[in-house]
Amino acid sequence: xxxxxxxxxxxxxxxxxxxxxxxxxxxxxxxxxxxxxxxxxxxxxxxxxxxxxxxxxxxxxxxxxxxxxxxxxxxxxxxxxxxxxxxxxxxxxxxxxxxxxxxxxxxxxxxxxxxxxxxxxxxxxxxxxxxxxxxxxxxxxxxxxxxxxxxxxxxxxxxxxxxxxxxxxxxxxxxxxxxxxxxxxxxxxxxxxxxxxxxxxxxxxxxxxxxxxxxxxxxxxxxxxxxxxxxxxxxxxxxxxxxxxxxxxxxxxxxxxxxxxxxxxxxxxxxxxxxxxxxxxxxxxxxxxxxxxxxxxxxxxxxxxxxxxxxxxxxxxxxxxxxxxxxxxxxxxxxxxxxxxxxxxxxxxxxxxxxxxxxxxxxxxxxxxxxxxxxxxxxxxxxxxxxxxxxxxxxxxxxxxxxxxxxxxxxxxxxxxxxxxxxxxxxxx
Amino acid sequence: xxxxxxxxxxxxxxxxxxxxxxxxxxxxxxxxxxxxxxxxxxxxxxxxxxxxxxxxxxxxxxxxxxxxxxxxxxxxxxxxxxxxxxxxxxxxxxxxxxxxxxxxxxxxxxxxxxxxxxxxxxxxxxxxxxxxxxxxxxxxxxxxxxxxxxxxxxxxxxxxxxxxxxxxxxxxxxxxxxxxxxxxxxxxxxxxxxxxxxxxxxxxxxxxxxxxxxxxxxxxxxxxxxxxxxxxxxxxxxxxxxxxxxxxxxxxxxxxxxxxxxxxxxxxxxxxxxxxxxxxxxxxxxxxxxxxxxxxxxxxxxxxxxxxxxxxxxxxxxxxxxxxxxxxxxxxxxxxxxxxxxxxxxxxxxxxxxxxxxxxxxxxxxxxxxxxxxxxxxxxxxxxxxxxxxxxxxxxxxxxxxxxxxxxxxxxxxxxxxxxxxxxxxxxx
Numbered sequence: 001x002x003x004x005x006x007x008x009x010x011x012x013x014x015x016x017x018x019x020x021x022x023x024x025x026x027x028x029x030x031x032x033x034x035x036x037x038x039x040x041x042x043x044x045x046x047x048x049x050x051x052x053x054x055x056x057x058x059x060x061x062x063x064x065x066x067x068x069x070x071x072x073x074x075x076x077x078x079x080x081x082x083x084x085x086x087x088x089x090x091x092x093x094x095x096x097x098x099x100x101x102x103x104x105x106x107x108x109x110x111x112x113x114x115x116x117x118x119x120x121x122x123x124x125x126x127x128x129x130x131x132x133x134x135x136x137x138x139x140x141x142x143x144x145x146x147x148x149x150x151x152x153x154x155x156x157x158x159x160x161x162x163x164x165x166x167x168x169x170x171x172x173x174x175x176x177x178x179x180x181x182x183x184x185x186x187x188x189x190x191x192x193x194x195x196x197x198x199x200x201x202x203x204x205x206x207x208x209x210x211x212x213x214x215x216x217x218x219x220x221x222x223x224x225x226x227x228x229x230x231x232x233x234x235x236x237x238x239x240x241x242x243x244x245x246x247x248x249x250x251x252x253x254x255x256x257x258x259x260x261x262x263x264x265x266x267x268x269x270x271x272x273x274x275x276x277x278x279x280x281x282x283x284x285x286x287x288x289x290x291x292x293x294x295x296x297x298x299x300x301x302x303x304x305x306x307x308x309x310x311x312x313x314x315x316x317x318x319x320x321x322x323x324x325x326x327x328x329x330x331x332x333x334x335x336x337x338x339x340x341x342x343x344x345x346x347x348x349x350x351x352x353x354x355x356x357x358x359x360x361x362x363x364x365x366x367x368x369x370x371x372x373x374x375x376x377x378x379x380x381x382x383x384x385x386x387x388x389x390x391x392x393x394x395x396x397x398x399x400x401x402x403x404x405x406x407x408x409x410x411x412x413x414x415x416x417x418x419x420x421x422x423x424x425x426x427x428x429x
Numbered sequence: 430x431x432x433x434x435x436x437x438x439x440x441x442x443x444x445x446x447x448x449x450x451x452x453x454x455x456x457x458x459x460x461x462x463x464x465x466x467x468x469x470x471x472x473x474x475x476x477x478x479x480x481x482x483x484x485x486x487x488x489x490x491x492x493x494x495x496x497x498x499x500x501x502x503x504x505x506x507x508x509x510x511x512x513x514x515x516x517x518x519x520x521x522x523x524x525x526x527x528x529x530x531x532x533x534x535x536x537x538x539x540x541x542x543x544x545x546x547x548x549x550x551x552x553x554x555x556x557x558x559x560x561x562x563x564x565x566x567x568x569x570x571x572x573x574x575x576x577x578x579x580x581x582x583x584x585x586x587x588x589x590x591x592x593x594x595x596x597x598x599x600x601x602x603x604x605x606x607x608x609x610x611x612x613x614x615x616x617x618x619x620x621x622x623x624x625x626x627x628x629x630x631x632x633x634x635x636x637x638x639x640x641x642x643x644x645x646x647x648x649x650x651x652x653x654x655x656x657x658x659x660x661x662x663x664x665x666x667x668x669x670x671x672x673x674x675x676x677x678x679x680x681x682x683x684x685x686x687x688x689x690x691x692x693x694x695x696x697x698x699x700x701x702x703x704x705x706x707x708x709x710x711x712x713x714x715x716x717x718x719x720x721x722x723x724x725x726x727x728x729x730x731x732x733x734x735x736x737x738x739x740x741x742x743x744x745x746x747x748x749x750x751x752x753x754x755x756x757x758x759x760x761x762x763x764x765x766x767x768x769x770x771x772x773x774x775x776x777x778x779x780x781x782x783x784x785x786x787x788x789x790x791x792x793x794x795x796x797x798x799x800x801x802x803x804x805x806x807x808x809x810x811x812x813x814x815x816x817x818x819x820x821x822x823x824x825x826x827x828x829x830x831x832x833x834x835x836x837x838x839x840x841x842x843x844x845x846x847x848x849x850x851x852x853x854x855x856x857x858x
Contacts, residue, residue: 037500045498049489052481052728060478069474071466071693099528104718111540115555115579126544126555142716149716150544264500266724287571287578289533293722295695299481 001338004358004421009429012422019419023372026412031373033409038189038351039400040264044320047313048262054302055295068298074291075282076270079301084270086307088219088256089238094272096281099292102257102269106216107146109253109271112284113179113214114150119280120250121212125179126151134172134181136164138354138382138393140189143182143218152179154384159188161345163199169206176209180216185236187221190354190382190395192347194234204239205246215239217254223307223314224260225349226322232348240274249274258300260351261313268292268300321351324398328353328410335414341421342414353396354382355413358421362391368416374409430767433787433850438858441851448848452801455841460802462838467618467780468829469693473749476742477691483731484724497727503720504711505699508730513699515736517648517685518667523701525710528721531686531698535645536575538682538700541713542608542643543579548709549679550641554608555580563601563610565593567783567811567822569618572611572647581608583813588617590774592628598635605638609645614665616650619783619811619824621776623663633668634675644668646683652736652743653689654778655751661777669703678703687729689780690742697721697729750780753827757782757839764843770850771843782825783811784842787850791820797845803838 004012060069062077075081076097085092098105114126125131133152135144136159144154155172158165163185172178183203185195195203203215217239225233243251250273258267273281304310329346332355336342343356357365362379369376377395380386396413398406433441489498491506504510505526514521527534543555554560562581564573565588573583584601587594592614601607612632614624624632632644646668654662672680679702687696702710733739758775761784765771772785786794791808798805806824809815825842827835 039500042496042499045489045496048498049484052484055478055481060474067471067474069477069692069695070471071468071688100722101718101720107717108537111544115540115543142719145716149713259500263498263724265719266498266722284578287574288536289530290571290694291530293529293695293725295692296722296725 003340016422022415026372033374033405035409036375036377038397041400044317047316051303052299068294071290077297080297088272090240090272096271098269100266102255105271118212119276130177132178135384141381144384161193163195166202173208179210180214182216184218187350190352192350200237204242215252217252219256221350226318250277327406328398331410342417351399355394356392357417359390359392361420361424362394364420365417372412374412432769445851451844455801462803462834464838465804465806467826470829473746476745480732481728497723500719506726509726517701519669519701525700527698529695531684534700547641548705559606561607564813570810573813590622592624595631602637608639609643611645613647616779619781621779629666633671644681646681648685650779655747679706756835757827760839771846780828784823785821786846788819788821790849790853791823793849794846801841803841
């Protein structure tokens with residue numbers, strides 16, 4: 001296939017006719033397909049149906065002696081803290097266990113900083129005029145919404161294949177009203193990029209204008225590999241250690257959860273941070289709650305006692321996810337290669353494929369898909385304020401639908417992306 | 430027994446000698462007993478050991494069709510909202526389901542009001558200078574700590590047998606910087622009092638200086654009766670209806686949980702409020718979290734589908750609690766009657782007995798008990814800032830220890846209370 005931008009007006013017209021014919025065929029199918037959100041499929045969820053079986057013959061006692069059915073142990077039972085310590089490569093004393101939503105832990109951490117400040121803050125963040133937050137883009141809409149809701153101005157930073165553009169980040173953080181930054185370091189949402197060690201080190205060591213600058217390190221996909229081959233399983237260094245080495249021990253709050261390991265929104269979540277941040281956080285979490293659900297922690301530990309068990313479970317998830325990703329990518333290859341209209345990266349993990357359609361056509365592409373009964377995440381959702389300046393990025397979430405649905409939905413997507421590209425090119429002729 | 434204050438110096442000396450002899454006997458026993466917190470006993474917790482059994486043969490589908498293992502349904506599955514609606518006498522649309530801790534819901538609600546304000550606020554509460562909060566006393570230390578942490582000045586209001594002294598409350602709330610009030614309306618912590626309908630109506634209809642005044646109505650013990658006889662099961666009217674009738678529909682956030690019904694800190698919690706408050710709250714909870722753990726909600730509903738099932742469970746709890754309360758009260762009767770040193774109320778429900786020892790001797794009594802190896806909640810804990818102006822109130826929590834432990838601990842308490850009373854009286858002689 002010839003690149004569309006290299007085609008003559010005649011060639012474009014002819015290609016367009018072919019595409020319009022296919023659109024008519026799609027119309028006749030009365031499709032109703034949903035590719036919007038990164039939800040596990042029912043088959044994946046069924047992997048954990050026996051999660052609570054272990055409780056039946058259990059003592060309900062943590063190895064610390066605590067009765068998990070009663071009040072107490074506000075930071076989480078030691079076994080759960082040990083599990084996440086192993087997953088994140090840190091110490092169990094750096095871990096606080098929450099309920100099912102790591103987003104909730106992020107929101108609460110920012111609310112604390114807003115109302116009370118961090119341990120090294122001059123004043124609560126809510127009192128800092130023109131406070132700003134860095135947002136590598138494209139990124140996760142729910143992250144952006146949290147900082148938007150708390151009145152931060154959201155500053156975008158381009159995300160490259162090895163992480164955020166560090167030259168730009170290092171320049172922006174000189175501003176003392178830039179208080180922090182979102183990061184999904186492993187299998188970024190939606191691109192599936194992985195931060196390089198160099199980027200991690202630069203983030204850990206960069207000079208910031210705000211002495212209480214914080215990175216919210218959402219390590220949501222650290223064990224979410226699509227392939228069992230170790231060389232395809234990407235990883236990042238322990239950011240807490242890097243920050244400590246660089247003399248910025250309090251720089252990071254790291255988050256993780258088992259939402260896409262056991263049950264979505266009903267697993268365990270945690271944050272990891274250094275001693276000073278932890279002490280400061282607990283000053284307020286100890287007022288907020290008697291602690292997260294320990295029965296759920298205990299059930300998880302009986303079911304999945306260590307990282308080895310977790311990896312086994314993730315390999316089963318991958319067996320469901322891999323064919324869906326590969327099917328999506330193969331259709332995109334077949335439909336789009338050579339047209340030079342859409343760009344994408346082949347991820348080794350995570351939950352998304354990120355497509356960059358012809359500039360200025362993302363909204364139109366999603367709208368056209370919708371007319372044909374195929375729902376995609378709204379164009380722009382991966383940018384702060386829903387504003388993609390290039391109107392180009394579309395997040396494809398292949399985890400939930402069946403292979404048959406994916407096949408049809410991605411075909412529709414490719415045809416619509418090509419058609420809108422032609423329309424855009426024709427406008428400029 | 431003659432009232433101590435009526436005794437001659439000689440009689441007091443003789444009584445004191447007897448008490449000191451008993452103290453020596455206690456010392457020789459090397460006791461190590463804990464009466465500090467309102468925790469369910471292991472036997473009570475074991476009532477719910479099968480809570481998750483129902484999941485095994487379940488569809489994991491809410492009757493709304495939602496897969497409880499996946500993301501979605503942020504306010505809680507409809508069955509859980511219906512259950513709490515039945516318990517609290519309100520509509521399911523007024524209910525939001527949280528995780529295991531209702532304290533967490535209270536803290537979060539106050540954080541929202543602090544940062545964003547209420548729907549009818551002129552500005553966020555954090556920006557209101559000299560903000561104040563009413564605290565009926567004695568009350569629950571964790572409540573007081575939440576509003577203290579958020580910078581409210583805590584104003585005490587005497588709690589009477591039928592609820593807070595309403596003449597005082599109605600006067601205090603004229604001040605527009607008084608923004609709200611704690612209330613445990615049924616089986617108050619620690620006295621076990623129950624608000625009368627008249628008090629509830631006055632709270633609902635009183636004129637407040639702050640137009641966004643809120644009552645935090647912690648209905649923690651609404652089904653926590655000690656007796657099965659209906660005439661001993663006290664109840665309060667639906668406060669949401671009363672407020673609506675009085676034209677103050679947004680006045681109340683009501684809270685409840687199953688912490689002392691199923692598992693402590695691992696059950697379901699909820700808040701109930703009117704449409705405007707709910708809409709305003711969800712504006713922020715929808716940013717905070719993808720929702721509470723729905724698997725836990727679903728397991729609870731399979732295990733305890735309605736109020737009738739809950740009442741059955743509570744009757745089993747009462748069978749464990751009743752003898753402990755009755756033993757405590759009978760020892761207090763036997764040891765203290767006639768001495769006119771300690772006052773208390775016999776509760777029909779809840780988790781506590783509240784003892785008023787001779788004024789100025791609560792700290793000394795708790796300290797003396799501690800020397801003998803018997804731990805009670807620190808004196809003053811039931812007052813804001815830990816400051817009981819009469820140094821008189823001591824909270825006794827008989828739920829957790831065994832009957833044998835209670836017998837010894839309460840005996841120690843009574844002897845210490847009498848001894849410190851004599852010491853106080855002698856000081857004044």
